[in-house]
Amino acid sequence: xxxxxxxxxxxxxxxxxxxxxxxxxxxxxxxxxxxxxxxxxxxxxxxxxxxxxxxxxxxxxxxxxxxxxxxxxxxxxxxxxxxxxxxxxxxxxxxxxxxxxxxxxxxxxxxxxxxxxxxxxxxxxxxxxxxxxxxxxxxxxxxxxxxxxxxxxxxxxxxxxxxxxxxxxxxxxxxxxxxxxxxxxxxxxxxxxxxxxxxxxxxxxxxxxxxxxxxxxxxxxxxxxxxxxxxxxxxxxxxxxxxxxxxxxxxxxxxxxxxxxxxxxxxxxxxxxxxxxxxxxxxxxxxxxxxxxxxxxxxxxxxxxxxxxxxxxxxxxxxxxxxxxxxxxxxxxxxxxxxxxxxxxxxxxxxxxxxxxxxxxxxxxxxxxxxxxxxxxxxxxxxxxxxxxxxxxxxxxxxxxxxxxxxxxxxxxxxxxxxxxxxxxxxxxx
Numbered sequence: 263x264x265x266x267x268x269x270x271x272x273x274x275x276x277x278x279x280x281x282x283x284x285x286x287x288x289x290x291x292x293x294x295x296x297x298x299x300x301x302x303x304x305x306x307x308x309x310x311x312x313x314x315x316x317x318x319x320x321x322x323x324x325x326x327x328x329x330x331x332x333x334x335x336x337x338x339x340x341x342x343x344x345x346x347x348x349x350x351x352x353x354x355x356x357x358x359x360x361x362x363x364x365x366x367x368x369x370x371x372x373x374x375x376x377x378x379x380x381x382x383x384x385x386x387x388x389x390x391x392x393x394x395x396x397x398x399x400x401x402x403x404x405x406x407x408x409x410x411x412x413x414x415x416x417x418x419x420x421x422x423x424x425x426x427x428x429x430x431x432x433x434x435x436x437x438x439x440x441x442x443x444x445x446x447x448x449x450x451x452x453x454x455x456x457x458x459x460x461x462x463x464x465x466x467x468x469x470x471x472x473x474x475x476x477x478x479x480x481x482x483x484x485x486x487x488x489x490x491x492x493x494x495x496x497x498x499x500x501x502x503x504x505x506x507x508x509x510x511x512x513x514x515x516x517x518x519x520x521x522x523x524x525x526x527x528x529x530x531x532x533x534x535x536x537x538x539x540x541x542x543x544x545x546x547x548x549x550x551x552x553x554x555x556x557x558x559x560x561x562x563x564x565x566x567x568x569x570x571x572x573x574x575x576x577x578x579x580x581x582x583x584x585x586x587x588x589x590x591x592x593x594x595x596x597x598x599x600x601x602x603x604x605x606x607x608x609x610x611x612x613x614x615x616x617x618x619x620x621x622x623x624x625x626x627x628x629x630x631x632x633x634x635x636x637x638x639x640x641x642x643x644x645x646x647x648x649x650x651x652x653x654x655x656x657x658x659x660x661x662x663x664x665x666x667x668x669x670x671x672x673x674x675x676x677x678x679x680x681x682x683x684x685x686x687x688x689x690x691x692x
Contacts, residue, residue, distance in 0.1 A: 309487030333380035367555020519690025543583035
C-alpha cells in the first residue's frame with residue numbers, strides 16, 4: 263500500500279515537471295480561502311522547487327539504468343564511404359592515375375561474455391535510482407516538516423494576536439472605568455493617566471502581534487512554494503491531542519522508513535558493487551561481430567560479408583585496474599562511515615523529539631492551570647477596583663499576568679505540535 267502511494271506521488275511529480283508553467287502560483291488557492299494542514303502540504307508537494315529538482319534527479323537516475331542495460335544489446339551501425347584516390351605521378355605536371363572507390367554496409371557488434379561487467383553496472387545504476395528515489399522522499403519529508411512548522415507558527419502568531427486584541431479591549435474597558443471614577447471624584451487623575459499609558463502599550467503590542475502574524479503567513483506561503491500567494495486563512499489545529507509514541511517503536515520506524523538512511527544504504531550497496539566491477543578489469547572480454555556490405559570502384563559494387571569473434575585479454579594496463587579497485591574500496595569506506603553517521607543522527611533526532619514532546623506536554627498542563635488562575639486573579643482585581651478598594655497597579659499586573667499565561671500556553675501548544683512534526687520526520691512518516 264505504501265509503495266503504491268509513493269509511486270503515485272512520484273508519478274504526479276514527474277508529470278508536474280512538464281507543466282509547471284501552465285498554472286500560475288496564485289491559482290492554487292483563492293483569495294480568502296481557508297486551508298487545512300493537509301491541503302497546505304499537498305500544495306507544497308506539487309509546487310516546491312526542491313521537489314521538482316529531486317524528481318528530475320530521479321528521472322536522470324532511471325535513465326542511467328537504461329544506459330547500463332544497453333550493454334546487453336547488439337550495436338548496429340550502417341556506413342557509407344566514398345574516396346577519390348591518385349596513384350603514381352611525379353613532381354612534374356604529369357598526373358598519376360585517379361580512381362574512385364565506393365563502400366557501404368551494415369555491421370553488428372555484440373558482447374558475448376564480459377564476466378558480468380554489464381550486469382554489475384546495471385545493478386549499480388539501479389541502486390543509484392533507489393538512492394535518488396529515497397532522496398525524493400527525503401525532500402518530500404523535509405518540505406512536509408517545513409510546512410507543518412510554518413503552519414503551526416501561523417496558528418501561534420494568530421492566537422497571540424487574538425490575545426493581544428483581547429488585552430486591548432480589557433485595557434480600554436479599564437480606562438473607561440477609571441474615567442468614570444475620576445469624574446465622580448472617587449479616583450485620582452493618576453488612575454486615568456496610568457490606564458491611558460497601559461492602553462497605548464497594549465495597542466503597540468497588538469501592532470507587533472499583527473505584523474508577526476503577517477510574517478508567519480508569508481513564511482507559510484514560501485514553505486508551500488507560493489511566495490506570491492494571495493491572503494488566505496488556515497484552520498486552527500493547535501489544540502492539544504495526545505500523540506502516542508515510544509522510543510523502541512520510533513527507533514524501529516526510523517530504521518525502516520527514514521529516506522536519507524535508505525538513500526545512503528543504497529549508495530553503500532552500489533559502492534560494494536563498484537568494487538566488484540573494478541576487479542573485473544582483470545578479466546577478458548569476448549565480443550562477436552558480423553557485417554554485410556558492398557564495395558568497389560565501379561557500379562554495380564561487389565557484395566561481401568564477414569563474421570568473427572574477438573577475445574580481449576588485459577595483460578598490463580599500467581596498474582590502472584588496481585588503483586580503480588583501491589579507489590572503489592576507499593569510496594566504500596566513506597559511505598559506510600556516512601551510513602553510520604546518518605543512523606546516529608536519526609537516533610539522536612528521535613530521542614530529541616521524544617524529549618521535547620514530553621516536556622511540551624508537561625508544560626501544557628501547567629500552562630492551562632496558569633491560564634485559569636490568571637483569569638480568576640484578573641476578575642478579582644477588576645472587582646476590587648470596581649468596588650473602590652483596589653489600585654490600578656493590581657489591575658495592570660493582573661492583565662499582564664493574564665496575557666503572559668495565554669502566551670505561555672500558546673507557546674507550549676506550538677512546541678508540542680512542532681515536536682510531534684519533528685518525531686514524524688525523524689521516523690520517516692508522511
